Amino acid sequence: METSSAIIGFLQSVHPYDSLPQDELVRVAHSFRRSEVQAGAEIYHFGAPLDGIYLIKTGSVEVQDASGGLVSLLGPRNSFGERGLMRDGLAATTALALEACVLLHLPAAEFHALMQSAPPFQRFFTRGRAGDRRNTDLAMQTVGDLMTGDPQSCGPEDTVQSAAARMRDGGISCLGVVEAGAFIGLVTTRDLTGKVLAAGLPASTPVRAVMSGTPISLPPEALGADVLNLMLERRIGHLPVVEAGRLIGMITQTDITRFQATSSAQLVRDLAGAQTVAQMAAVTARIPQLLVQLVGGNTAHQVTTRLITDIADTVTRRLLALAEAKLGPAPVPYLWLACGSQGRQEQTGVSDQDNCLFIDDAATEDDMAYFAALAIYVCDGLHACGYVYCPGEMMATNPKWCARVSTWRGYFRRWIATPDPMAQMLASVMFDLRPIGGAVSLFSDLQAETLAEAAENSIFVAHMIANSLTHTPPLGLLRGFATFRSGEHKNQIDLKHNGVVPLTDLGRVYALIGQSPAANTRARLLAAGDAGVISSSGGADLLDAYDLIAQTRLDHQARLIRAGKTADNFMAPSDLSDFERAHLRDAFVVVRTMQSAVGQARGART
Template sequence: MTETSITDLLARTHPYDALPAADRMTLAAGAETLEFADGDVIYALGAPVTALCLIVSGQVHITGADGIEVLSILGPGNSFGERGLMRDGMAPVNAVAVAPTQVIAISIEAFKAMIDAHPVAHRFFDRTRSAGAKRQDITTIAVDDLMTRTPLTCTPDAPLIEAAGKMRALGVSCIIVAEDDAVRGILTTGDITSRAVAEGLDLSTPVAQIMTPDPLTLPPSAMVADVLNAMVERAITHMPVTEAGRLVGILTQTDLTRFQATSSAALIHDIAKAPDAASIAKVTARIPELLVQLVSAQNPHQTVTRLITDIGDAATRRLLVLAEERLGPPPVPYLWLACGSQGRQEQTGVSDQDNCLILHDDATDADDAYFAALAKSVSDGLDQAGYFYCPGDMMATNLQWRQPLAIWKRYFQGWIDKPDPQAQMLASVMFDLRPIGGTTALFDGLQEQTLDTAKSNSIFVAHMVSNSLKHTVPLGLFRGFAMARAGEHKNTIDLKHNGVVPIVDLGRIYALTGALTQANTRARIVAGMAEGAVSAAGGRDLLDAYDLIADTRLEHQATQIKRGEAPDNFMPPAALSDFERSHLRDAFVVVKTMQSAAGSGRGYFS
């Protein structure tokens, strides 16, 4: 092709059409025209990528790790090679000509100069960037970034007058009571007023008799949103920060006064004071409005879903408190756990409830009447609050999911020993368990023991991998989307079951093969990369794809809410621009590549 014809082609192809004419001419002058025959391998998985290729004529198949399964079909006007160029310079897939094909090759230097100079090109080729900058507010900042790293401390046997003198000297409102860097309690000015002065205690009284023992703590990796939510739900003003059981800092309301509390914190505050399920439902009815605000502020999906899940957690805990007030104290210790999206902290604007109860092994058959009533009260309240009943009856109201700890251990052992389809389905759901309310000690060790047992059973792992590949991404022929052809959701793609769920399944497999205790999908992928359960290159690509698909899902729901519609997961691709459709297709290609790698045990899957 001549330089003029290349320039004309670039002017008709996005994103080159958005560049100044002079820059298009510069690209054309440095571009090389390459010819490939049917069957020629243009790029091989893991080989160096030497240029960005724009197809002029012919057809190119993008294939997975096995070199057989076709992930995408590219034709004239499509580009490929950018993923390698934006990453480590190595091809993450195979690109093979399946007909006589002509491409324009843009050198690495010219490609990088283009994306450095033109944001429109950078946004088009870099899926890690969104259409706008993410706003960082107080709720999304890590506790580590705001905490006081040298909190005032004293020992449990320190006299009250000594502790109060230290607090006055530094002008602080609390002192951490610690032994060997472990938090034993916290003493605040409020404690001194209400427990010491009001009761006329001697100034030599040890602080251990006045302090609040075993206060709630959070790790430095927690979000400030976690602190705010805990403060308003539990009516506390000081949060010790610990890591591996060691005191590393403190965060107080005073530290946060220059910031306005988030809407999620306000909702949780109202839930914590709600007198009944109906009042809780009035609060959770504001969740759609919160979702719109969070999405409109361009918060990433993991922040939005985490804050929304926090509200679901608070509603569950409040319903447990209300149930106990009505039924009386439980006959034995229990633990309420969430699974599904709540367990993974990934709830959106539309969620059902998936939960269960672990009872202490001292529970008797007669005790079940209490826990059956407790489960019904909480599940009915959650349904009233918009968390509809699980269609598969995976709820604590089902006796099967309301059992003593010993039974739960037998459940997991049985699913691992005999991994039939039903066992695989149940294990998939229950591997996402997360404690919500009750005696958390009942969960201690159960997850780690189950993961170790499961990881060592190669047959179970193989079945779980196979089961994880049943949810397919909505890719059709010729780079089109595979949409529903009939019914209520005709001409839409399901961004949950065919978008997010395949990635959730992969994250669960990484957690299983790496014996990782994380329940959150994004955290599982990150931990999987660190532990070698998934390769660094594959994990990075999957994170990018997950972020794009999950963000698109939330934006779709926010758009529906703003139109006055109930949010769902069924999005018509026609609602997206060509730019957005192109990147969404690329994200689905990444997911399909990772599924192929997981199924074959090669490539990106370590």
């Protein structure tokens, strides 16, 4: 039988217990109960009460899901059972001893007390679990939680006098304009004073004559950071919340006065007011520190990457404005789009630029020369701001990616009709397109049309699936990792190309099959589960795997920045604890399993 001193010595080698002060560590050590379990014995069963978590001292344990599927294989210094404790004390898994084990059992009361009093415990046992993260900052809230529900509205043919009376009686500063149930515009007190009173219009003037038609709006799943960034960048005070074309809420400056602007919003403010590329570059140089602050604040990876991408979007729009100020107004409508990680709203501390231009078909050759100059100005500006030139020249400065809409339509049709390897690669990039600045109408119809045509072409889908299997997780033999064997990154794994990219590729395939217009990987995985493209259990596992891998990548980049180094995607597995390595490998196993499943589906299609 081990003594308390032996348990204390063991705990000192296990994270996060090694972070506890010595007196607290001694107290916690006395709370553990030691047990011996024979090989093949069931430690606990799915759905049974689970009073605490387990720490493996010797032996190995297999953790299974409700259907008996493998969740993880754990060895010494690994913990298990914590996910059950997050679900009202009932086991969310089944645990079996693969071999004789010595287990240390920490009662639930002590575990929860540590989660409350010791931040390292909270970070350790919730990392990668986006649903367990809590943050009261405005930037991290969803618009659906922030908005004023049951928004007041009027019809386009109502008089401005009746609209003013409604705003006065309701103590509000704006009304949504709704026609046949659809949201079509916004009228504010500023519209009434500036467009009606100041212009001497009669009180019988219809609202349609003074409203802002098709104003900027946000969906309920957008973030509070989106509200701040839009209000600061566009200098607006009201944001309608719209879902499926219907007005469901409103956010005004009054709603956010109790919150302080976040760091990302401050960067957006500074960028929106910048007059030169040099001023903008000075702002974007603060992005690495923002990444460190967000990761250090336990911000979920999808929020961190969204905030960082918002900054890139603002830089792009500001450069477009400066370009037009220098070159003159655009001769015909155009649309600047981002692809790659910016298009998916997944930028990290390491980002090059991927972009293109859609130009109205009315453009003449002289007009095209204007857009070539605009592309050079913007791409050079992005490069100066730290978004380096794309090594594959996937940029609007490449004449191929600065083209009329009809040319783009031809590209898409050819890629779908003849899905050779190059077409697959290009299609993969282009399915991640997201409008940044200009006439969105140039893309919206084309996007829907292309998505429908591609999804109906089984040969194209099969080729896209094959393309999605070219990047594989870095899984080695004997429950290890397949690291680089030589070179600059010896003994490291690539958390981008072998980590998040396989998931990005799977998400793109699922979106194609389900005809989802979403560009963001996490949104695509959620949509695939909702649409039945993948099973609910498979979707949940894949989402958890994505969250863990993406968060590990951000944590790695933040560690490098804090150490005064440049962020990259190459991490040595030895930098992680045994627990972290085990769970990261589990996540890679999930990805490989889902790749196998989609590969089998490809075989069925062909």
